[in-house]
Amino acid sequence: MRVFVTGASGWIGSHTVPHLLAAGHDVVGLARSDASTRRIEELGATAVRGGLDDPSVLRAAARDADAVVHLAFKHDFTDYEGAGRTERAVVQGFLDELADSGRALLLASGLAGKPGQVITEDDPTAFTGPEAPRGGSDGLVLAAGERGVAGVALRFAASVHGAGDHGFVDILARTARERGVSGYVGDGTHRWPAVHVSDAGRAVALAVDKATTGGTAAHVVAEEGIATRDIAAAIGDALGLPVASVDPADAMDHFGWLGGFWSTDIVASSERTRERLGWVPTGPTLLEDLAAGAYDHVARG
Known part of the structure; x- marks a missing residue:
């Protein structure tokens, strides 16, 4: 075609x-x-x-x-x-x-x-x-x-992640570097798929x-949903920064336009997609990617 x-x-x-x-x-x-x-x-x-x-x-x-x-x-x-x-x-x-x-x-x-x-x-x-x-x-x-x-x-x-990403996780990492702390909102139990x-x-x-x-x-x-506090912790580890909770009332001020989205609990299944397409994800998880240095470019500036 x-x-x-x-x-x-x-x-x-x-x-x-x-x-x-x-x-x-x-x-x-x-x-x-x-x-x-x-x-x-x-x-x-x-x-x-x-x-x-x-x-x-x-x-x-x-x-x-x-x-x-x-x-x-x-x-x-x-x-x-x-x-x-x-x-x-x-x-x-x-x-x-x-x-x-x-x-x-x-x-x-x-x-x-x-x-x-x-x-x-x-x-x-x-x-x-x-x-x-x-x-x-x-x-x-x-x-x-x-x-x-x-x-x-x-x-x-x-999060569509990987080395070279300039999407949401990259923005979160850059925000962490600028603020000097890797933040999550509230108790960080809300989740993001990846x-x-x-x-x-x-x-x-x-x-x-x-x-x-x-x-x-x-x-x-x-991945159906990863706790945002775990993502923040992985970003903190990758950049050598402390990790802290951000009050929900301050999320927009701290994270900018991404604050509302970063505060939302999003969990999604792909079971039907995998069956219909014969798709089996084989790449690293988001936390594995962060640990492996996929976002080290942020630390380098």
């Missing part, structure tokens, strides 16, 4: 493209810069220049593809609503192009909506409507079957091959 991937040079995308190529697919990746172009070509894929604000480029690439894997997102938390509007427009454009074709649209999403309860693939999305996070694009993809598209919401764990980036990339590639017309959710989760 010909697979068009947005975010192909990014954290998850660069670990997905090799698995797609190994499966025999022809991969085209969206590149918004010369550096992105080089990275995509180094991976062995073909680059097409453009960005999320180039609807004609996106739709043309989708038109020529058998499947679209949309991993890119504007991570601009100073204008998160604007990023959501862009996301919704991009996904609607892809759905318009793929309508009534039975082709697949896979979308990067997250896990939310049931604090303290185990989230399963059968749970409805919390992201619906244009004002929802990511413009409610998760809901659009889960309803893709109504338009004759094989929609898959890729619900990634809160998956190693190598396993995440393999799961996405498997989901491309197994997508069927309709709307399904795939939970890209290796």
Whole structure:
């Protein structure tokens, strides 16, 4: 198949493209810069220049593809609503192009909506409507079957970790270095799910091959939930910093925009995803990654 991937040079995308190529697919990746172009070509894929604000480029690439894997997102938390509007427009454009074709649209999403309860693939999305996070694009993809598209919401764990990560765990580690203490909120018993980036990339590639017309959710989760105080302790050990509780009332001040998310109890099962895709995570756990030095770059500055 010909697979068009947005975010192909990014954290998850660069670990997905090799698995797609190994499966025999022809991969085209969206590149918004010369550096992105080089990275995509180094991976062995073909680059097409453009960005999320180039609807004609996106739709043309989708038109020529058998499947679209949309991993890119504007991570601009100073204008998160604007990023959501862009996301919704991009996904609607892809759905318009793929309508009534039975082709697949896979979308990067997250896990939310049931604090303290185990989230399963059968749970409805919390992201619906244009004002929802990511413009409610998760809901659009889960309803893709109504338009004759094989929609898959890729619900990634809160931590997609590994050497080179610049996501949430990297931010927590940098916050710890700046504050001089690795913090968790309250008693730290609330949990975060995790998956190693190598396993995440393999799961996405498997989901491309197994997508069927309709709307399904795939939970890209290796560890259902790790206590945040244990994550904070591992960060503290890795950076040689003390570990301390942060009062919930001070979480936003201490951790910035990530404070609310870091305070939330998120537990997710991937049992159905593993069965459906034949996916068996084999990468290191988050705590193993931290102990092995995957985030030592933070200590080095």
